Amino acid sequence: MTNHPKNAEEFIKDTDRVDWHDAALWHVRQKRDIAVDTVPEWEELRNIAAQIKAHTLANLRSYLLDFEQNAMANGVEVHWAKDAEAHNQIVLEILQRNNVKKIVKSKSMLTEECGLNPFLEGRDFEITDTDLGERIIQMRQEPPSHIVLPAIHIKKEEVGDLFRKELGAEPGNNDPAYLTNQARIHLREKFLQCDAAITGVNFGVADTGEVVVCTNEGNADLGVHLAPITIHSMGIEKLVPRQKDLAVFIRLLARSATGQPITIYTSHHKKTAKGAEKHIVLVDNGRSKRLAMEKYRSSLQCIRCGACMNTCPIYRRSGGHSYHFTIPGPIGSILAPATDLKAYSDLPFASTLCGSCGDVCPVKIDIPNQLYLWRQEIAEAGALEGKRKSMKAASKLLASPRSYRNFGWLMRLGLRFMPNFLIINRYNVWTKGRDLPKPPKQSFKDWYKKNQR
Amino acid sequence: MSRKDILQSLESSPFKGPALPDFNFGVKNPTNLLERFIASAKASASHILETNDFNDLTAKYSRVINLSNQINYKGLFLDGINSPFELNDIDLLVIDGAFGVAENGAIWVNTDVLPFRVLPFIAEHLVICIKKENLVANMHDAYAKIQSDDYGFGVFIAGPSKTADIEQSLVIGAQGPRSLGILF
Numbered sequence: 001m002t003n004h005p006k007n008a009e010e011f012i013k014d015t016d017r018v019d020w021h022d023a024a025l026w027h028v029r030q031k032r033d034i035a036v037d038t039v040p041e042w043e044e045l046r047n048i049a050a051q052i053k054a055h056t057l058a059n060l061r062s063y064l065l066d067f068e069q070n071a072m073a074n075g076v077e078v079h080w081a082k083d084a085e086a087h088n089q090i091v092l093e094i095l096q097r098n099n100v101k102k103i104v105k106s107k108s109m110l111t112e113e114c115g116l117n118p119f120l121e122g123r124d125f126e127i128t129d130t131d132l133g134e135r136i137i138q139m140r141q142e143p144p145s146h147i148v149l150p151a152i153h154i155k156k157e158e159v160g161d162l163f164r165k166e167l168g169a170e171p172g173n174n175d176p177a178y179l180t181n182q183a184r185i186h187l188r189e190k191f192l193q194c195d196a197a198i199t200g201v202n203f204g205v206a207d208t209g210e211v212v213v214c215t216n217e218g219n220a221d222l223g224v225h226l227a228p229i230t231i232h233s234m235g236i237e238k239l240v241p242r243q244k245d246l247a248v249f250i251r252l253l254a255r256s257a258t259g260q261p262i263t264i265y266t267s268h269h270k271k272t273a274k275g276a277e278k279h280i281v282l283v284d285n286g287r288s289k290r291l292a293m294e295k296y297r298s299s300l301q302c303i304r305c306g307a308c309m310n311t312c313p314i315y316r317r318s319g320g321h322s323y324h325f326t327i328p329g330p331i332g333s334i335l336a337p338a339t340d341l342k343a344y345s346d347l348p349f350a351s352t353l354c355g356s357c358g359d360v361c362p363v364k365i366d367i368p369n370q371l372y373l374w375r376q377e378i379a380e381a382g383a384l385e386g387k388r389k390s391m392k393a394a395s396k397l398l399a400s401p402r403s404y405r406n407f408g409w410l411m412r413l414g415l416r417f418m419p420n421f422l423i424i425n426r427y428n429v430w431t432k433g434r435d436l437p438k439p440p441k442q443s444f445k446d447w448y449k450k451n452q453r
Numbered sequence: 454m455s456r457k458d459i460l461q462s463l464e465s466s467p468f469k470g471p472a473l474p475d476f477n478f479g480v481k482n483p484t485n486l487l488e489r490f491i492a493s494a495k496a497s498a499s500h501i502l503e504t505n506d507f508n509d510l511t512a513k514y515s516r517v518i519n520l521s522n523q524i525n526y527k528g529l530f531l532d533g534i535n536s537p538f539e540l541n542d543i544d545l546l547v548i549d550g551a552f553g554v555a556e557n558g559a560i561w562v563n564t565d566v567l568p569f570r571v572l573p574f575i576a577e578h579l580v581i582c583i584k585k586e587n588l589v590a591n592m593h594d595a596y597a598k599i600q601s602d603d604y605g606f607g608v609f610i611a612g613p614s615k616t617a618d619i620e621q622s623l624v625i626g627a628q629g630p631r632s633l634g635i636l637f
Contacts, residue, residue, distance in 0.1 A: 024620070024621050027621065028621070041478055044476075044478075045478075048474050048476050051471045051472075051473075051474045052473065052474060054470045054471050055470045055471050055472065055473045055474070056470075057470060058468055058469060058470025058471075059470065060463055061460055061463040061464060064459075064460070064463075065460075079455075080454075080455040080456035080459055081455050082455040082458045082459055082462075086455050130628070131618070132616045132618040132619070132627060132628075133616075133618035136618065136619075149617075149618065149621070150618070151618055151619070152621070154619075155620060156619050156620045156622070159619050176619040176620060176622035176624050177622075177624045179619055180616055180618075180619060180624040180626075180627060181626070184626070184627065184628055187628060188541070188628070192538055192541060216614070216615050216616060216617075216627065217614055217615070217616050217627035217628045217629065218574045218614040218627065218628045218629025218630070219627075219628045219629075221570075221571070221574040221608070221629070222571065222574050222575060222628060222629065224570075225537060225569070225570040225571030225574065225575075225606075226537050226538060226571055226575075236459065241473055242473075243596060243599070243600060244593070244596045244597070244600070246592075246596060247478070247591075247592040247593040247595065247596045248476070250592050250609075251556075251591070251592050258617075260497070260557075260611075261493060261496075261497075261556060261557035261558070261611075262554075262557040262558075262559050262592075262609060262611050263611070264497070264610065264611050264612050264613070264614060264615055264629075265574075265608055265609070265610060265611075265614075265629070266559070266608065266609040266611075267606070267607075267608045268604070268606065268607045268608065269606055270604060270605055270606060270607070271604075271605035271606070272605075273570055273605065273606070282459070284455070284458075284459045284462070288459060288462035288463050289462070291463070291466070292465070292466035294468070297468075
């Protein structure tokens with residue numbers, strides 16, 4: 001079975017790469033801090049954003065119905081999908097009905113979650129991811145390793161090699177500007193041939209029925225406004241009640257994500273264009289079930305900014321792929337266990353519980369606390385095979401002052417003389433990549449006895 | 454059926470949430486709007502154009518489309534174009550923006566006045582004209598203005614298209630316009 005420590009082991013073999021990955025993400029975190037400091041009411045905005053989201057989730061049913069009604073009045077067709085399979089079937093039906101062959105897609109973690117690409121590719125559609133980072137990982141046949149920076153784990157030399165092979169780019173030129181332009185030429189061709197466009201959704205607005213999509217590259221808009229058929233795939237938790245609520249979230253989103261005051265394009269798709277067809281697919285896929293879990297409910301407030309990943313010391317040093325879930329990092333680690341406790345029982349432990357993720361979260365999700373709660377749940381469910389025995393032994397030892405004293409004396413003495421292979425071996429994961437500290441000559445208790453006045 | 458299932462599932466475990474909060478972060482008497490807007494726009498790699506710069510641009514490019522009411526320049530016409538797919542070779546597009554936002558340098562563009570929604574995204578270079586008096590302090594003021602705007606599609610444009618997807622190196626001109634000029 002795959003798990004985070006095992007996957008991370010693979011990632012950290014190349015220490016230079018780990019340092020580079022760590023620094024790249026920390027740089028993004030620093031840009032976030034600078035941007036946040038320019039907004040004096042930042043903390044108030046966070047509070048209000050959290051309240052708006054909590055309120056919407058508590059009244060989701062009626063807001064969804066409002067949204068549906070208003071979107072339909074705008075000429076948009078609204079569909080409901082209870083799970084990934086239903087979502088993919090709805091999309092397939094729309095595409096087949098319109099004889100679509102070629103699809104351009106902009107970044108969407110939801111379609112990633114639903115496995116839409118492999119589903120459509122298996123049915124002879126050509127689906128092109130048009131965000132540069134997404135296109136890179138699509139060519140490499142990999143999942144994204146970050147929700148905002150999907151190709152953050154890849155070096156420019158690797159992109160250069162890939163584009164030489166896939167796009168005929170010139171050898172040896174790894175300049176990001178050159179490579180970006182090669183992708184632009186390639187993707188423009190795809191845009192000019194597309195039959196349909198699929199996008200994700202950042203926000204749906206109940207009182208206007210519009211959807212808002214935020215991008216920097218302009219790829220989502222090129223697709224939507226060229227293709228005669230547009231499909232917006234939207235998780236049911238993406239709703240905000242009023243248009244004016246967008247101000248709060250737009251101010252928070254890009255600053256938290258990349259340190260920009262706003263993304264280059266903040267697109268408000270309301271009415272269907274003349275001669276075009278627009279669809280919105282509302283997707284549940286476990287969200288309503290999560291909503292019923294009181295302890296973990298607030299994880300649905302997430303606006304997918306990725307700030308918790310950029311700040312997480314574990315994420316930065318283990319890479320997004322180590323998390324083996326669509327959404328990696330701290331937020332992914334509290335989302336994943338609700339979908340399959342056993343398969344993802346490792347993820348809530350991929351954290352130091354330092355609390356940084358909670359501090360940067362723009363909608364104030366108590367991520368560290370939920371990580372802790374999941375750990376308890378996982379332990380109770382008995383999903384912690386290896387650790388159980390050692391923890392039981394430790395608990396016995398620590399419960400008795402006498403045996404604790406004796407064991408301490410033994411270890412202080414023993415560690416000095418024990419040969420290394422007895423201490424540093426595969427049963428002691430603590431000594432993986434680090435030494436034990438030198439044991440002190442005496443215990444604190446002994447020292448205190450001697451030195452107290 | 455999914456719709457019924459989802460609605461039923463949401464109904465089955467009701468819980469109470471907080472009231473919908475009200476807030477007012479709009480700025481009553483904003484100062485230095487122009488100065489702040491220009492600083493934000495420049496930080497986002499937009500160019501502030503003087504009349505000379507604009508003349509240079511129109512001289513430099515052959516396929517120029519002017520859809521702005523604010524400036525007097527006769528470019529090429531879009532007559533006879535029926536499909537957005539035919540718009541790929543525009544060098545420079547000039548349009549009007551409704552208003553600018555000082556806190557982030559973004560400009561609201563209601564594309565209903567344009568013959569095709571794709572125009573501001575497909576042109577190689579873009580110039581947006583706005584009036585100095587049409588500036589607001591922040592996004593709250595911006596949405597207060599939009600509320601009365603009836604649009605099919607509207608967009609805040611905050612600079613030239615950009616990406617940092619390759620090693621976090623900022624590249625201007627990702628998929629949309631390679632430059633954004635702002636003309637007051």
